[in-house]
Structures are given as structure tokens and as C-alpha cells.
Amino acid sequence: MENFFKLQQNGTTVRTEVIAGITTFLTMAYIIFVNPDILSTTGMDRNAVFVATCLAAALGSLVMGLLANWPIGMAPGMGLNAFFAFTVVGAMGFTWQQALGAVFISGVIFLLLTVSGIRTWLVAGIPHSMRSAIAAGIGMFLGLIALKNAGLVVDNPATLVGLGDMTAAPALLTLLGLFMIAALDALKVRGAILIGILVITAISIALGISQFGGIMSTPPSIAPTFLQLDIMGALTAGIFHVILVLVLVEVFDATGTLVGVAKRAGLLKDGPVHKNPGLGKALLADSTAIVAGSMIGTSSTTAYVESASGVAAGGRTGLTAVVVACLFLLATFFSPLAGSVPAHATAPALLFVAGLMMREFSDIDWQDITESTPAMLTAVMMPFTYSIANGLAFGFISYAVIKLATGRVRDVHPATWVIAGLFVIRFAFFGGE
Template sequence: MFERLFKLSEHNTTIRTELVAGVTTFLTMSYIIFVNPDILSTTGMDRDAIFVATCLAAALGSIIMALVANWPIGMAPGMGLNAFFAFTVVAALGFTWQQALGAVFISGLIFLFLTVTGIRSWLIQGIPHSLRSAIATGIGLFLGIIALKNAGIVVDNPATLVGLGSLRATGPLLAIFGFFVIAVLDALKVRGAILIGILAVTVLSWVTGVSQFQGVVSMPPSMAPTFLQLDIVGALHGGLVHVILVFVLVEVFDATGTLIGVAKRANLIQEGKPSRLGRALLADSTAIVAGSLMGTSSTTAYVESASGVQAGGRTGLTALVIAILFLASLFLSPLAGSVPTYATAPALLYVAGLMMRELTEVDWDDLTEAAPAALTALAMPFTYSIANGLAFGFISYVVLKAFTGKWRAIHPATLIVAVLFVIRFAFFAE
């Protein structure tokens, strides 16, 4: 059956290899079952329901990837977009979480349309490489300031806007310890370093009384508080138009870049040979729609899947193993509820640092490339908005290229996005 479904011999792999690869990838990305509820619950959403939605969305997305694309790539609610959902759309802009879920649903439908029609490929080809790198970097910086704030290391300061919190307090000390645990273990190539770091800080927080141990295993809680609670009509509100645009843009760049990068590492995309990239793109766009119905932010392909590829994963059997393990995680809701913010903050901070390595891909010798990239990355944390970072980057790119005589370098896709952001600033007040 496995041979017929996944063509194992054709990909020069075995069931055992695929099982090991699936477990490896799951360990590296399973931190999301603790981090995602922590972030999205700040909107007023039920934490237990988000936990279930996270596990189910990850399982469903991975199953679709396994059976439709036959690629060894795990899916789950994406880092960055969950922060945008919670801290920008709901906290800063004042929309309800139901409207935000509606925006995710609509962005998923648009994403699906762009994929099926081939427009997605046109967009990817048209967006400057430097801006793509800057978007990943900016999201990393955005996650970084959220992590430092959650850890109590960065605090509000009326005189300087931000300041250093007390490093003698238990919370910040636990977060610092967690960061070093994750970084050291990852440097030593220990599988599941982020998950181990989260659990280590959680146990210490129980010992020190920062949080309470609520158990490990129980029957899954109800998903009713978030299931089908999206407000699609409310998401069509004028002020959410640019939010949907941001969701679509980040989903396009993040998911596509991850899929291509991991697939190339697995030698699944070869020049001149047919690949299943189209099916993989269809799988991740379908997962976004399904995830929004369950009650979580955008589901996407995980770059951590590269760890499973490194372990030998080459087919959808790896993704199927990941899906099964996420389903098994449904019974760990008490443990997820026992994880304090101080335990997830170092994981966020570490992921933020990894995302910033994209800065090396920017052409710093060309000011018309470097300046928009820098604006994109800097505006996200300093305006507390991924949307603003994208807007600053695209608009400045078009302006600088046009006024330095390099207007031929402006792809129609870039120009369209820049114009849409100008319209947003001109007519849609936040």
C-alpha cells in the first residue's frame, strides 16, 4: 500500500527512513502546539480550542501534502502570520478575532485562485529578490520584539519608548535560560531543540511557582469556541482590505519559498524535469482555508521540514507521519495549558534570529535595492505591523527605481502592490 501511494522505491527510500524523517520533522516543528495558542489567545480566543485547531490544521495540511503532492513537508499554522493576526489585526487595528479569521479565510480563497490560475507564479517571479528577503527578516524582527516583550526583557519606558526590564526577575531569567538551552542544543544538532527548551523552562516554572502543573494527558478539549466562528461579512469591511492583501502576500512568499527550498534540498525539483510543485502549492493554499474554518491563523509549509529531508525523507509518507503525530498531540492539552509565556518567548526569539539570516540575500551595493529592503525590515517592529513594513518597502522600491532611471526594473506585480498600498494609506484609515 505504501509503495503504491508514495512510490518509495522510485524515490530510493524505505518505510523506516520515512518514519524516522517524519518523527524528526515533527520534533523540530511541534513547538507550534505551545506557541500558537499562547499568541492567538491574546485576542480573547479560547486557548484550549486554539490548541485543538492548531493540531488539527497541522494534521490536515500535512495529510493533504502527503496524499496530493507526495512531498515530505510538514504543514502547520505559520509563525509571523499568527503574530500579525493577534498583535496587528486585533490588538492594534481593533478588529475582532472573528473578523480576522474571516480575513484569513478570504485570503485563503484568493491564494487558491492565484495558485490554480498560475498568477501566483507570476507574482513570485515579479517581486524583487531583495524585498522577499527583507520580508522574512522583518517578520523575524517583529517576532523578536514580541518575544522580548513577553519575556519581560523589553518594557515600556515613557522617556525612551522602550527600555530594559529587570533581569533579576524570575520570568526574564527563565526566558534567558530557555534561549541558551535552545541555541546550544541546536548548535549541537540535537533534534527537537526548540521543544526541549520550551519543556525545560516549563518544568522550571512549575518548580519556581511561576506557573502551575495541570497534568499531561487528557481527552481533547472542545473546539466549539473557535470552530466556524469566522466573520466573513465583517472581514469585507473596508479597513480589512489591506489586511487581506498582507495575508496573501506573506502567504505567497513564505509558503512558496519554503516549498521550493525544501524540495530542492530533497532533489524533488530538477531542471528540465516535471515536479509536483503545482500540487504542493495547491495543498498549502487549501490548508489555509481549512485552518480558518477550524479557528487558527494561516497554515503554511514549515521550513523545519528540511530536518526530515536531512534524515532521508523523500515522499509523502514523511508528511503522513507528521500528521499522525499532530493528531496524537491532541491528547496533550493539559501540558500545553501549563506552558507559561516565559517558556514560549525564547522559542519565538530563537526563530526570529534564524529568520534574520535572510539579510545576507539583499544586494547592499545597490541603494535602490538596499534602501527599500532596510525600510521593510525596520518598519515591521518599529510600527508593530507587518503590513506597514510591506507598504514602506514596495512603495519606496517603485519610487527609487523610477526616479533613478531604472523604471524598467519595476515588474508590473511590484507596481500593482505598491499602488494598492498607496490607496490603502490614502483612503483606508487605521
């Protein structure tokens, strides 16, 4: 372990790395309950998605640990799973098999962009305000999904949306769960989100609102989702902007997370990517994880910002990620527990994660109208059109148009022009969703 992970060189020990791995797992383990809850709305087998989630997280984390030697956990990404379920399948009418095919195609493109170096060009060319708005907008979208699932926000013919029944148990338990998670997180309790999900589940079972299916069993079959992707079926007219959105969100989300967490761990040197071999390998690891995840049967796998908790606990090498992988494999034996978790127990987790993502609003330059207006459009169009794709489209197009109209063309990187142009083509030839 010393020779492979270079523990001494990185100023750490096996014990520290194991503790860091456990810490990271506890902070991101909520995904094994939330992801099946979201993807099962498409008709996918919930138990198979649970196993696929665990396996994709284990495989991604293992590749990250062994290839890049970085202490970063991987799992199906929040926001990307919502886009998969509620936009690609729900709004656009693709089957979940075709959606998995789209994830596979995006993963291959993502891999090519990474190997060719275009990925770093794209990231460098996207305005900071837009990157912040994308994260914040996805947070708002997740928040709306959570409120809808909890019955706190309902359809209202007069006002479009309205407040749900505040005396209903799901609504009250969702709020209780959110308050609990927020309080535990403020008190620096590790695994606050996971604890909140489990406590609300226990209360729901005790009140007879949901059924208890047990705790442990032999892992269920992954056959209903394994290699069920329909690549040829995904190659239809509407797939153009689906792939575009998947690639863009994967690029910004994963790259931003990798760079941010690596900086906290002191693993990143100043300068271009080629001077950071660790970052290059990490980018390659998360690219391959997307392709593998689509074959197993889940939405795009990405690096988790919760890995920062493991770094704070002392994690500095890939051994931390390997520990995370082992724990996700162990989690496959808890499928009965995952099946017992109701939607109003995962809704608080979604709301809390939404709040974390909306912190990005503070990084937008609100004094510069040419920056803040596109950022605003990006963020608000995601929840209000129930589509991450529309938010990205309005944001990039408006950014290019406003900069052009104000004579600040030089502020716009070629990458932004390319993306804006692709979205214009999408509206011109494929229309809205």
C-alpha cells in the same frame, strides 16, 4: 505504500520515511505551544486554539503528503499568527471572528491565484532583496514580541522602549531558554526548540512561578473556535490591506519554503511550474490548508521550513508528511501540558525562530542602494510600527519610487508596481492603522 508513495523510485524506505516524519515533527512541534499563547491574546479560547492548531497541522500535512507526495509538514505559520493577533485584532480592532473571516477570504484568493498561475507570476516578479527583507523583518517583529512577553523590553516614556527588570524570573528564564535552545541546536540535537520549551516550563513549575495542569487528557472541545469565522463582518473598509498582507506573506512564505525544501530533497526540476507537477500540487495543498484552518479556528496554515530536518534524515515522499500528520493528531491528547506552558517558556522559542528568519539579511545586496534602502525600510518598519503590513507598504512603495527616481524603471517587475499601487491606495483611502 510502495505503489502510492513510490518509495523505491525515490530511493527511500518505510523506515526512513517514518524516522524523517518523527524528525520533522520534533522540530516543528513547538507551534502547538506557541500558537495558542499568541492567539489567546485576542480572547480566543486557549484550549480550543491548541486543538485547532494540531488539527490544522494534521490536515495540512496530510493533504501535502497524499496530494503532492512531498515530505513537507504544514502548520499555522509564525509571523502570520502575530499579524493576526497583534495587528488585525490588537491594533486595528477587528474581533478574532472577523480576523478568521479575513484568513478564509485570503485563503480563497490564494487558492484562485494558485489555480490561475498568478501566484507564480507574483513570486517571480518580487525582487529577491524584498523577499529576504520581508522574512528578516517578520523575524525582528517576532523578536520584539518575545522580548515584550518576557519583560526584557518595556515601555519607557523617555526613550519609547527600555530594558526591563533583569532580576525578574520570567526574564532570566527566557534568556536561559534561549541559550539552551541555541546550544542544543548547535550540537545538532533534534527537537531543540521543543526541549527548551519543556525544560523552562518544568523549571517554572518547580519554582512555583506557573501551575502544572497535567500531561494528558481527552482532547478539549474545539467548539469555541470551530466555524466561528465572521466572513461578512470581515468585509469592512479596513479589510483591504489585511487581505493584501495575508496573501502576500502567504505567497512568499509558503512558496519560498516549498521550493527551498523541495530542492534539498531533489524533487524539483529546473524550469517553470508546469514542468513540475509536484510543485503545482504542493502549491494547491497549502492553499486549501489555509481555508480549512480558518474554518477550524486558527491563523493561516503554511509549509514549514523545519521540514528540511526531515529531508536531511532521508524523507523523500509524502509518507513523511503523513507521519507528521499522525503525530499532530496524537498531540491533541496533551492539552493539559500545553496549558501549563507559560509565556516565558515560549518566548525563547520566538526569539530563536526570529534569529533564524533574520539570516535572510545576508541575501540582500547592500552595495546597491536602490535595493538595500527599500529592504531596510521593509524590515525596520515591521517592529517599530508593530505591524507587518506597514513594513510591506513602506518597502514596496519605496522600491518603486527609488527605481523610478534613478531611471531604473525596467528593473521593476509589473507585479511590484501592482503591489506598490495597492498599498498607495490603502494609505490614500484607508489611512494608517
